[in-house]
């Protein structure tokens with residue numbers, strides 16, 4: 001856990017005071033809506049269909065149990081008893097009142113939380129691997145650098161009014177769980193000649209013009225992280241388009257001037273500031289590291305008797321095989337908590353569930369919780385001997401659906417049920433899909449499939465990079481959905497291919513089912529995953545069958 | 551529009567002159583085009599010279615004049631257009647400009663502090679009511695995360711100093 | 717003054733002006749008395765572009781009470797009651813189409 005010190009607390013309090021004053025000036029009519037909107041956005045406050053929405057940052061997806069309880073408190077006191085975990089390691093509350101926002105913010109600030117950098121044309125909350133500091137496959141804890149970026153980017157005076165929002169993601173593992181190639185900047189920690197540094201990827205993004213990012217630097221020594229980021233942001237601030245909101249992201253600038261020219265500008269600017277005030281040194285990085293309290297890991301060994309005995313319970317065994325991953329410390333494990341039970345809105349959790357997870361984290365997981373971009377929660381450090389008890393407790397809360405990575409582990413944006421920009425609903429579709437694919441044996445047999453739903457072209461549900469992507473469109477007031485196949489968000493990021501004409505709402509589940517039946521029939525063996533089969537076969541066989549019955 | 555410099559309301563001694571007009575016997579603010587065309591001739595007069603610099607033009611072009619310019623006025627056409635923040639930092643931190651750096655255009659109170667942090671020392675304020683708020687706004691925070699040319703201490707360094715001192 | 721966007725306003729039937737209340741974001745409609753109501757049936761109904769523009773002008777001038785005003789089609793039943801026409805407006809009137817998490821099933 002990163003422990004906030006007096007400095008961070010002072011800053012947050014001052015931020016709350018500032019926002020309280022801004023809200024007051026808006027309610028008094030001193031600020032008009034045009035002036036106020038960017039100010040509220042910079043505190044994570046949107047206006048949706050039915051109410052204001054508050055988005056709270058969960059920096060690098062890490063929450064303490066007390067912070068989770070603070071979220072539960074906000075859900076109960078200021079909202080309607082639940083929250084929505086998003087693909088960007090944030091949580092959204094859908095029913096907040098503007099008048100009450102300053103108080104909600106003050107309550108959050110007491111737990112070291114805020115809505116800063118969750119909206120507006122600034123550098124957004126930096127996201128990372130939810131398994132950071134737990135998975136054996138990483139070379140260093142990426143949250144260290146995410147925290148360094150957080151500090152540098154918080155209320156950055158030069159970069160608070162960029163052409164458009166700016167998202168940075170970072171990973172240190174071979175397997176990219178942070179989708180770094182579809183971010184404005186993606187950073188991949190790796191080592192060269194004994195030095196830790198980053199591959200720097202720029203200009204990825206989804207939305208109406210999706211791009212996979214381009215590598216502009218294979219290796220950036222870690223001490224140069226901030227000066228290099230500042231050079232990229234300055235290049236973008238000066239040259240990003242401001243004439244058309246749809247062309248204002250950095251991906252368009254990179255695309256229009258070319259990766260080479262963009263890189264040249266960044267490198268030229270960087271050369272000027274590289275050795276300036278932003279240069280990091282080991283001491284500075286260690287000072288940040290010192291703020292991350294490492295759990296007091298018990299000395300344990302893998303495969304304790306309690307665990308082996310529990311595996312004879314088939315339900316536990318199924319959950320264990322699906323939702324538990326290896327840990328870097330002996331006798332420990334990473335547990336993913338599914339927020340995708342059958343028939344529920346993906347990513348939603350009630351205040352009671354939040355409190356329950358906080359208590360379980362305290363009992364079994366050193367008090368630490370993570371938020372995954374797949375809209376699930378993670379307990380990064382669980383003692384293997386406690387897995388069975390933990391599972392029973394999660395199950396009692398409806399939090400032990402063994403569907404992680406499977407077809408019913410759907411990523412979905414709020415869609416038209418909440419969102420003012422939506423063309424179509426996402427949640428009912430997700431609910432229908434989870435009901436159709438409720439049979440655990442069947443979904444385990446189908447295996448790994450990522451299905452992503454966005455309610456409009458803004459792509460908040462990452463449909464372009466879903467193995468199956470579903471995009472809501474509107475035709476004469478009716479909801480229709482376009483389906484893409486073959487997208488990937490990982491280190492081999494790829495955009496999906498359009499299957500064919502959009503289908504009406506009541507057809508989507510059938511089409512998805514036919515696609516999956518086709519896969520099961522055509523796969524070479526159970527070892528060939530859905531995505532591998534799509535790659536081998538192309539979309540034609542799926543297309544034929546998907547539309548055949550209509 | 552009221553001009554506030556270093557936190558205090560001041561009279562604006564500079565006259566903005568259109569490109570085709572003759573220069574008055576007073577300190578002037580000329581356009582970028584005029585400065586680049588007439589350069590030396592402007593400075594040969596006995597009056598301070600300032601320039602109004604558009605936000606889509608490279609400020610590093612000001613290098614030859616930077617020691618002689620009394621004022622650089624940068625423009626925020628809309629408060630949401632933040633290009634002039636970068637220009638301000640480049641002028642102060644790269645070119646070492648010491649004169650008056652003036653924020654003009656849609657200059658509103660909720661951006662005062664950002665402007666000051668980027669090196670502006672003069673604010674041409676749009677709303678009369680915002681003038682009284684300058685002091686409060688630019689002191690609304692006592693702590694800052696990132697270094698800019700304004701020299702305020704930032705936590706990475708401060709924490710480090712504390713750690714070393716301890 | 718009307719912006720170019722507003723001038724293009726196409727009105728194809730009974731229309732109301734809707735927005736969200738400033739203080740809490742609740743969906744509201746402009747009433748015949750130029751106030752705001754959170755009940756659709758209290759909304760002022762117009763059917764010509766000129767009238768809609770006039771109401772929109774009134775609504776936009778009152779953004780200290782309600783924000784983001786725009787015209788929305790409605791149907792008028794025989795008894796005079798109003799109903800939204802498209803799904804978006806139906807959801808704004810009736811709330812999300814899915815049960816809220818934690819709500820008693």
Ligand code: HEM
Nearest residue numbers: 086087088205206207208249412413414419421458459460
């Ligand atoms: C409900 C209110 C929301 C609004 C108004 C909203 C708005 C937008 C817009 C306008 C874009 C397109 C930006 C662009 O292409 O330049 C976007 C992208 C995105 N949003 Fe949302 N969003 C909302 C909710 C969410 C939620 C719930 C999530 C996570 C589940 C999310 C995550 C993202 C991501 C990951 C992207 C695409 C990646 C990218 O930035 O290119 N948003 N959003």
Ligand code: SF4
Nearest residue numbers: 413419422455456460
């Ligand atoms: S994808 Fe569209 S509908 Fe979904 S949350 Fe984003 S803006 Fe709203």
